[in-house]
Amino acid sequence: MGRREALAADGVRQGRLFARTYQAFLAYGDRSRPLLDRQHERLSALLTRVLRTVPALRARGVTPGDDPFATLARLPTMTKQQIRDDYRGHFAEDIDPRDCASVVTSGTTGVPLKIVHNSEHFVHVNALALRRALEWGLPLDRKVLRPFKSEADGWLEYTVPSAGFLRYGEFGFVTDEAAIARRCLEFGPDVVFTHPSRALALRDMLAPHGVLRPRVVQTFGEQLTDAARQAISEHFQAPVRDCYGVNEASTVAAQCPEHGRYHIEGERVWVEIVDDDGNPLPDGVEGDIVVTNLFNTVMPFVRYRTGDVGALSAERCPCGREQKVLRLITGRQHGAIALPDGSRTDVLRLVKLIERFPVERLQVVQDSRESLTVLVRPAAGCTDDDLRRAADAATAALHGRLPVRLRRARPDEFTESRAGKHLNFVSLMEN
Ligand SMILES: [Zn+2]
Known part of the structure; x- marks a missing residue:
């Protein structure tokens, strides 16, 4: 379909x-x-x-x-x-x-x-x-x-x-x-x-x-x-x-139209900030964002751990809305691929494209401005030809400005964040 x-x-x-x-x-x-x-x-x-x-x-x-x-x-x-x-x-x-x-x-x-x-x-x-x-x-x-x-x-x-x-x-x-x-x-x-x-x-x-x-x-x-x-x-x-x-x-918090703070969509989600052991932390203290x-x-x-870090604000927003305010400490950072001409492009587009092919996990790794490597864990039934087509599609999506290479990787080759979260993108270049 x-x-x-x-x-x-x-x-x-x-x-x-x-x-x-x-x-x-x-x-x-x-x-x-x-x-x-x-x-x-x-x-x-x-x-x-x-x-x-x-x-x-x-x-x-x-x-x-x-x-x-x-x-x-x-x-x-x-x-x-x-x-x-x-x-x-x-x-x-x-x-x-x-x-x-x-x-x-x-x-x-x-x-x-x-x-x-x-x-x-x-x-x-x-x-x-x-x-x-x-x-x-x-x-x-x-x-x-x-x-x-x-x-x-x-x-x-x-x-x-x-x-x-x-x-x-x-x-x-x-x-x-x-x-x-x-x-x-x-x-x-x-x-x-x-x-x-x-x-x-x-x-x-x-x-x-x-x-x-x-x-x-x-x-x-x-x-x-x-x-x-x-x-x-x-x-x-x-x-x-x-x-x-x-x-x-779905949406956990949305910006206040008047004050820009992130109001929790409290009608639908209950948000807690917890420590490593799952104990709720007081308002104002940073910890892991957990949603119900x-x-x-x-x-x-x-009590689902989102993998993101934040704090509940101890103060009410001046707008008067009842919904609590969430302060995000580290939001989602997808990163940008650096192209040879110095411009940058959204890595997520590339990730979404490669996800169309039979791969279970992937990570885009940039170690130079001249090439891009995508580590993949192929799904069952994925062929070399699938990977070749994925690499070609990715290179075409970057208008051929940067050659993209796909490589089968072992689970331990994927870099994870400090919190143990999967990363779509790892840049090994300076800045
Ligand atoms: Zn507000």
Whole structure:
């Protein structure tokens, strides 16, 4: 099934969700109940259910008590590796496949892992995204441009009913820059929704062809540096609003439109900062970010270690929103490949391209400006020819400016971060 057919099939599923999404959207507009009450209720419902239906959680022998936060504290944190080691044990036994959709985690957090969400998860993700759009002054039928979206070749437009009939325009690897730039300008998006590095790549691609004036540039997936924020905002003449999220929980925190701080999406996720042993740390103290997805009862993420480091702010944001503020210490840094002419290009585009081939794990390593090596652990059935084609595609994606070599690597050859996290990209060059 091609991308277009898959989207059409998904559109039918999403269309069924829209009524629920819109109801949840309206309910979120009612702020008469304190957030903490709603979190208490939600967490209680989640734990009462999943401690009974999910074998890996049931095995902890914890009985839900009256205080769901106390119950939660009795559960150990979980890592992606633990889930991988007991994959089936992390699914509810009463799963209804018709109510589920899966996403595959990107390579940024390690070997890809298939995450399954239930419709309740998507309903609330979309309802809060609608709420946010409204706060940003965007229409509900907003047009959203997703540049360099790797699943698509060429230009693709489609409507997402469950998200309030928003219209996506996206493109993947670009062979004809002028043609794609023209499509972007004709589309006239309200929002550019992308990684910071791709927003900059979009700027470079569009510059010779015209001016794009979105109302907001929404970034995610990488650490947004001040320099990148300024460059993006200046070029598009629009505010840059950054989000922090993980595939296991979708958006975890989004920037306050008034003060720029990252408000936790507390209606959907419960965030803790913990030490190495999983003990919660007080507000203001740095530690590992642990999230509990309050709505996914099918493949629950309860006290899930994101691999990122941060702190909960002890102070409330001056905007008055109830949602706590998360201070990110190390966000996602995908890095940029240095090209021989001194320019840089987004490594994630290359990673996504190579992920189309049968490889289980990959890491881009740059040790000079003249060549690039990609370490790969091939999947079962991967042939030398697959690897050769992947290398050719990667070299072509860099417009032949840098030859890309693929090499089969042993597990211990992959460099990991100090926190033991998989890295997409390792640069061995000075600065
Ligand atoms: Zn705020």
